[in-house]
Amino acid sequence: MKVELLSPAGSYESLRAAVNAGADAVYLGGSMFGARAFAQNLSGEDLLKAIDYVHVHGKKIYMTLNTLLKEEEIEEKLYDYLLPYYRQGLDALIVQDWGAVRFVRRHFPDIAIHASTQMAVMGKYGARILKDNGISRIVTPRELSLGEIREIRDDSDIEIESFVHGALCYSYSGQCLMSSMLGGRSGNRGRCAQPCRLPYTAMKDEKTISQKEEAYPISPKDICTLRLLPEILEAGVGSLKIEGRMKSPAYSGGVTAIYRKYLDLYEKNGTEGYHVEKNDLEYLEALYSRNGFSEGYYRQHNSRNMITLNKSTYSSDKDIKNEKDEMPDIHKKIHCRMAIQQDKEVRVEIFDDTHHIIYMGGRPYPAQNKPLTIENVVRQMMKTGGSSYCFQEVEVELDDGLFIPVGDLNGLRRNALEMFTQELLKKYRRILHNSPEIKAESETEKRIKPGMKLNCMVTTLEQFEKVMSIPEIDRIYLDYESTDLSHINAIADRCHAKRKQLFLSLPPVFRSAAANLFEKHFENMEQSCLDGYLVKSLDEYGYLDKRTSKTLVFDASMYSLNSEAERMYKEWGAESIALPYELNHRELKRRITGDEELVVYGYIPLMISAGCVKKTLGKCDKKQEYVFLKDRYNKYFTVKSSCGLCYNTIYNSQPLSLLGVSDKVEGLGVAALRLDFTKETAEETARIAKDFVKVFCGGDTEVLEITGFTRGHFNRGIE
Structure with missing residues (x-):
């Protein structure tokens, strides 16, 4: 596969600038569901026009669907939103939400899906799950090293897209x-x-x-990886992604032109002939940077030199004259033959190496005084400015003594070019005949279970001892990193003696180092009395898939803002799901099926x-x-x-606390409530746990709310 240079397009002008500067593909957001809601973005006719513009030039176009979708958005909006772009020939969707993946696979089965970096898939185990679920490309987290990217390439037959330039988030996306x-x-x-x-x-x-x-x-500073480009390519990256949909056309065009130059240099001369000029680095820094650049995480796990530290000083394209933005539009080279003959319709033939059309127009008139000449016809037909084409040559067969007005010649050219465009774009068009019936699971299908359980997650042995002593606690999630795993069987036996289940709470990050460490203890854990695992990432599920017989619970970080995502997780074998933090009470009520766990306390x-x-x-x-x-x-x-x-x-x-809204919590009908303890002392843990037991297990309405708490999004929610 030829290496792809992928550029941002926050507007139609940015898209044209990127294509003109040499992008092989562009990515953009539509009017909904994109991770840059405050970019100009494209919608409606502009986005359809953009799809055609990119395809006329033989490039690709990807649209972001890289946010989490709420229940009503999947049910009521997503199909109608995607349908026109799907029909027009959009090449791929960049997706974060597994509910959206499931929906798109069902209703738009032949469009490519790329796993957004927002999915936070960090290794080969997660990449396998992507591939098994019909996803053709992974956009790697910016935190991965070259070695980790190489490991994905060697293990999985999946395309790899990685960021090479632009803003860096401090958190894993x-x-x-x-x-x-x-x-x-x-x-x-x-x-x-x-x-x-x-x-x-x-x-x-x-x-x-x-x-x-x-x-x-x-x-963090922005990243610039020009000097690392050969190493990134040799690690297996097939698409070089430039961040910047919030930035200007000058930025899109300027950065694309520089990376096009050095990608071409590498492909021509290899590593030996690769050298980055200082003035190009200075140009990129002047276009946009925060206190200069770093090379990101590719060669280092973290570093002081990656952070701005002082108040960020921004350079931007307003400070420089941007020659790259002034490059002329590129035009597709095509050929034309014309036959202008007496008493016959004018024949206009347009073709390139793969496409061919014949347009028949009006008839010529007998000339009154100035007959047409071949030179005049060629001159008029060559005026393709404003279109995406330029004629390399125009061959004309012309009978003597004929005349066609200039306006008619212009009309012949426009109509023939439009016919050629439709022929060129025909292969991209899709037909979808039937509108699906999309409805939510009905109330009667919800699986209401008798009795709401109370579970605890602990990060210290002191906390563990305190919750062990509380009879009403049904399940304990024990922090993986704080536990001596050689003693896991004895700990599980103690829990079972107290009629409690023991689950191991896995780390939020499961990169190569975590997987290698986990492997050393895995057989021991599988043979122990441990009841199950709290899974926090796709990579952990990918590791455990087909290897464990123990129960899996997917944590809140395995987002399920919609029931489509939960159904996907249940199909994978999850017993239950911890509900996401970002839904309010109304949205939770609509979303819940009765198997879920709700976090009601914790930082x-x-x-x-x-x-x-x-x-x-x-x-x-x-x-x-x-x-x-x-x-x-x-x-x-x-x-x-x-x-x-x-x-x-x-x-x-x-800390989040829903102690004071117990009536609303109980009305949701979840299977379990969970208390998450992190930095609490043993005494605080015992007191808080007992208060929740009194309210949710004993019906005590006189218990005072803890001091200094937040309701999180339980009341307000998010846009």
Whole structure:
């Protein structure tokens, strides 16, 4: 497969700039369901026109469907939204939501689906699941190393698309709730307010550990990988993706032109003849950057030099004259033959190497004084400006003494070119005859189970001991990284003696290092009395699929804002699903089938990041501990360093608590409620758990709500 250069198109002008600059494909958002809701985007006729424009030039066009969809959106909007673009010949959809994947596969079976980086598929195990479910391409997380990308290539017959230039999120894409929880603008809905770009003071033990010039510890620089291009290509990346749908046509065209230059250089000369010129790097930095560039994660797991630290200084295309944006439009080269003969319709034949049409137009008139000449006909027919074509030559067979008005010649040219365009585009068009009947599962089909269970997730042995002593707790999820797995059987036996189930809560990140570590203990865990696993990523499911006989519960990070996604997970073998944090009470009520688990207490993880706050500040001591980020409003966000697998989790400043809305919670009809304990002391764990037991198991309405809590999205929800 020829390496593809894939460019962003936040507007029709950006699309044309990218194509003119040498993009092999463009990606864009429509009016709905794209991860850049505030980009100009295209809709309706403009998007249909864009699809045709790209195809006329022999390029490809992909549309983003890379947000999470709510129940009513899948039921009432998605089919009608996609249908015209599907018929027009859209090449692929870039998808995040597994409910959308299931829907598209059923209703639009022959369009390609690409797994968005928002899916956060980090290795070969997840890539296998993608391939098994009809997904042809993975857009890799920006955090993957060249070695991890190579491992996917060697293991899976799936196309690999990776980012080579543009903005870098601090969180793993698709695993960030920070904007959502702090301001209601969800990154999973394309509305991220970028709280990572704000200033924070790092604290530990109530002391400041960051300097004034380190006020932006979670604001990454943009990436530029020109120097790494040969290594990226040799790792197996088949599509080089440029980020920037929120940026200008000058940016789309300028960055595309530079990467086109160096991709062509590599393909011509290989690694030996590859050299990046300093002025091209300076040009890219002037187009747009935040305090310069980094080369991202390809060669390093994380680094201080990837973060802006000081207040971000933006360069943008407004500061420079952009010659790349002034390049002329490209035109498809074609050929024309004309026959203008007495008493016959004018014959216009247009062709290229693969397409051929004959257009028959009006008849010529006898000339009164100035008959047509071949030169005049050729001159007029060559005026294809404003179209996507240019004639390499025009051959004319002309009888003597004939005349055609200039306006008629122009009309012949326009009509013939339109006929040629339709012939060229015919292969892209699709026909879909029947509209499907799309309806939600009815109320009578919901599986209401008697008795609501109460489960707990714990991260320390002290917390474990406290919840073990509470008879009403049915299931304990034990944190994988905090557990001595050689003792898992003994721990499970203790739980069973207390009539409790024991599940292992897997890490939120399951890259190669995690998979290799897990493999060492897997046989022991499978032979133990462990009841099951709490699965937090597609890679973990891919690892366990067909290997375990134990029960699987999919956590909230395996998003299921719609029942289509839940049905997909149930088809994969999940016993139950932890409901997502971003639905409100009304949406949950519509969404629930009766098998789910609802988190009613806990510090919600806002970000999972390969970056490390301590390391960025020069404080890395490889100790798994908590530090804090204080924002402008003096709110403290807990940052947990998970040194074994080297990632950070940033938690909300206040815990979620639904203790005071117990009547609404009970009315949902979920199978289980869950308490998530992270940084709580043993005493806090016991007190909080007992309060929830009193309310939800004992019906006590006099229990006071915990202090300093949030309802999360239970009342407000997200757009």
